[in-house]
Amino acid sequence: MTIRLYDLAGADERCRFSPFCWRTRLALAHKGLEVETIPWRFTDKAKLPEPSNGRVPVIVDGDRVVHDSWAIAEYLEDQYPDSPSLFPAGAGRPVALFLNTWADTVLNPAVAKLVVSDITDRLHAADLTYFRMSREKRFGMPLEQVTAERDAALPGFRKLLEPLRQPLRRVPFLGGEAPAYADMIVFGAFQWARVVSPFELLAADDPVAAWRERMLDLHGGLARAVPGRG
Amino acid sequence: MTIRLYDLAGADERCRFSPFCWRTRLALAHKGLEVETIPWRFTDKAKLPEPSNGRVPVIVDGDRVVHDSWAIAEYLEDQYPDSPSLFPAGAGRPVALFLNTWADTVLNPAVAKLVVSDITDRLHAADLTYFRMSREKRFGMPLEQVTAERDAALPGFRKLLEPLRQPLRRVPFLGGEAPAYADMIVFGAFQWARVVSPFELLAADDPVAAWRERMLDLHGGLARAVPGRG
Numbered sequence: 481m482t483i484r485l486y487d488l489a490g491a492d493e494r495c496r497f498s499p500f501c502w503r504t505r506l507a508l509a510h511k512g513l514e515v516e517t518i519p520w521r522f523t524d525k526a527k528l529p530e531p532s533n534g535r536v537p538v539i540v541d542g543d544r545v546v547h548d549s550w551a552i553a554e555y556l557e558d559q560y561p562d563s564p565s566l567f568p569a570g571a572g573r574p575v576a577l578f579l580n581t582w583a584d585t586v587l588n589p590a591v592a593k594l595v596v597s598d599i600t601d602r603l604h605a606a607d608l609t610y611f612r613m614s615r616e617k618r619f620g621m622p623l624e625q626v627t628a629e630r631d632a633a634l635p636g637f638r639k640l641l642e643p644l645r646q647p648l649r650r651v652p653f654l655g656g657e658a659p660a661y662a663d664m665i666v667f668g669a670f671q672w673a674r675v676v677s678p679f680e681l682l683a684a685d686d687p688v689a690a691w692r693e694r695m696l697d698l699h700g701g702l703a704r705a706v707p708g709r710g
Numbered sequence: 711m712t713i714r715l716y717d718l719a720g721a722d723e724r725c726r727f728s729p730f731c732w733r734t735r736l737a738l739a740h741k742g743l744e745v746e747t748i749p750w751r752f753t754d755k756a757k758l759p760e761p762s763n764g765r766v767p768v769i770v771d772g773d774r775v776v777h778d779s780w781a782i783a784e785y786l787e788d789q790y791p792d793s794p795s796l797f798p799a800g801a802g803r804p805v806a807l808f809l810n811t812w813a814d815t816v817l818n819p820a821v822a823k824l825v826v827s828d829i830t831d832r833l834h835a836a837d838l839t840y841f842r843m844s845r846e847k848r849f850g851m852p853l854e855q856v857t858a859e860r861d862a863a864l865p866g867f868r869k870l871l872e873p874l875r876q877p878l879r880r881v882p883f884l885g886g887e888a889p890a891y892a893d894m895i896v897f898g899a900f901q902w903a904r905v906v907s908p909f910e911l912l913a914a915d916d917p918v919a920a921w922r923e924r925m926l927d928l929h930g931g932l933a934r935a936v937p938g939r940g
Contacts (some may be wrong), residue, residue: 489834490832490833490834490906491833491834491835492832494936494937495832495905495906495936496905496936497829497832497901497902497905497906498898498902499813499818499898499899499901499902501898502897502898502901502902502933503891503894503895503897503898505932505933506889506894506897506898506925506928506929506932506933507891507894509928509929509932510889510891510894510929521833521834521836521837522837522840522841522844523837523840549810549898550807550810553806553891553894554803557803564888565802565890566806566890566891567802567803567806567890567891568802568885568886568888568890572795572797572802573784573787573797573877573881573886574877574878574881574883574884574885574886574892575802575805575806575809575877575884575890575892576783576796576805577780577876577877577880578809578873578874578876578877578884578892579805579808579873580779580780580876581872581873581875581876581877582812582873583729585869585872585873586873588729591729599727602720602722602725602727603720603721603751603752604719604720604721605721606753607751607752607753610752610753614752639815642811642815643808643809643811643812643815643816644808645811646807646808646810646811647803647804647805647807647808647811648804650804650807651803651804654804654805654808655804656803656804658794659736659740660795660796660797661733661737661740661783661787661796661797662805662808664732664733664736664737664740664783664796665733667732667733667736668728668729668730668731668732668736668779669729671727671729671732672727672728672729672732675725675726675727676720676725676727698736698739699736699739699740702735702736702739703732703735703736706724706725706726
């Protein structure tokens with residue numbers, strides 16, 4: 481049966497530009513499913529089938545209505561398991577490298593800005609001068625100045641973690657039911673902060689905090705065995 | 711044979727805090743491999759085995775020396791394929807949701823800031839007022855002002871793409887040899903920009919640009935069939 485897709489359109493009906501609808505359009509093509517697209521405009525909210533949240537994409541598959549591009553991808557994967565997978569095994573390594581680079585360029589530098597001045601307390605005497613000079617050159621200021629406003633910076637830091645929070649609300653690990661290297665990439669940053677600094681990065685009710693506990697429990701508490709400063 | 715791991719240590723030798731070494735330490739444990747950790751300080755560069763880049767982690771496995779946490783993860787996965795995988799099939803969906811949230815909270819808003827004023831040219835007359843009012847409320851300024859400095863904003867935008875660039879330098883798709891939903895998530899943003907705006911987001915020699923061409927070619931040129939404005 482042909483699936484109907486409500487698809488954002490411009491003045492020219494052929495102009496389809498929603499990034500979210502394109503996710504769905506390509507997912508349907510990937511699965512080899514027949515689709516009829518229905519051009520839709522922002523002001524056509526009343527024309528959408530229910531349930532929807534007044535936004536596209538919305539698909540109608542027989543008597544099922546599914547909205548939200550992520551929910552649609554999960555629906556298609558689960559409903560049509562014999563067609564090409566949207567989440568194939570082969571996706572693991574490149575996407576882990578995406579996370580690795582995200583951690584290197586976004587997460588770790590953000591953690592550094594919150595804890596770097598505490599690292600000096602932990603360093604071997606031989607390293608102190610090297611560390612302070614090289615890091616103060618990198619930051620362009622004394623390390624104490626980098627972290628001086630960290631209470632104010634914390635909400636911005638926590639906002640950066642939203643991509644982690646979404647999957648970790650649903651499954652125990654980025655690897656799903658079991659940890660994968662993606663978990664280790666991200667955990668490295670939190671373990672670093674935990675060992676060098678008493679400054680708490682996470683709210684107690686953050687799903688990322690619960691995941692951090694699970695990571696600390698792995699392998700008989702391997703990472704927990706190094707005392708934290710919190 | 712026991713693998714040796716050069717591991718960043720503080721004054722207290724038990725204080726191990728490098729986020730990169732923790733990635734490797736947990737990867738070794740995940741694989742069930744015996745490890746002897748060698749405490750190392752920033753100023754011990756001469757004590758590292760070669761090849762290294764003067765940084766840890768470095769592992770020595772028999773006569774193999776491997777440095778850089780990502781290279782080590784790949785080495786362990788390839789060298790010890792019968793132990794638990796670092797990149798298991800099950801990792802696909804949660805990590806795709808990480809990417810989905812990254813796209814929603816980082817990529818798409820960044821694209822919007824570069825092209826949003828061009829969208830009005832494409833909209834159906836019925837949508838124009840709604841779109842301009844709702845988006846100008848969101849941005850707190852006229853749409854033309856949002857994009858006025860886009861040439862200056864472009865380098866910062868391209869820097870955001872580094873997590874995409876790294877895997878796409880190595881494999882054709884985030885899914886590896888074939889596209890996965892992760893590719894569709896990200897491509898949605900680029901297709902949106904392509905359809906609504908003549909403003910070019912990518913340098914011609916960016917691996918992300920070559921990947922965008924591959925995405926445009928999928929399914930007989932499904933996405934390319936919608937004319938761009940570039």
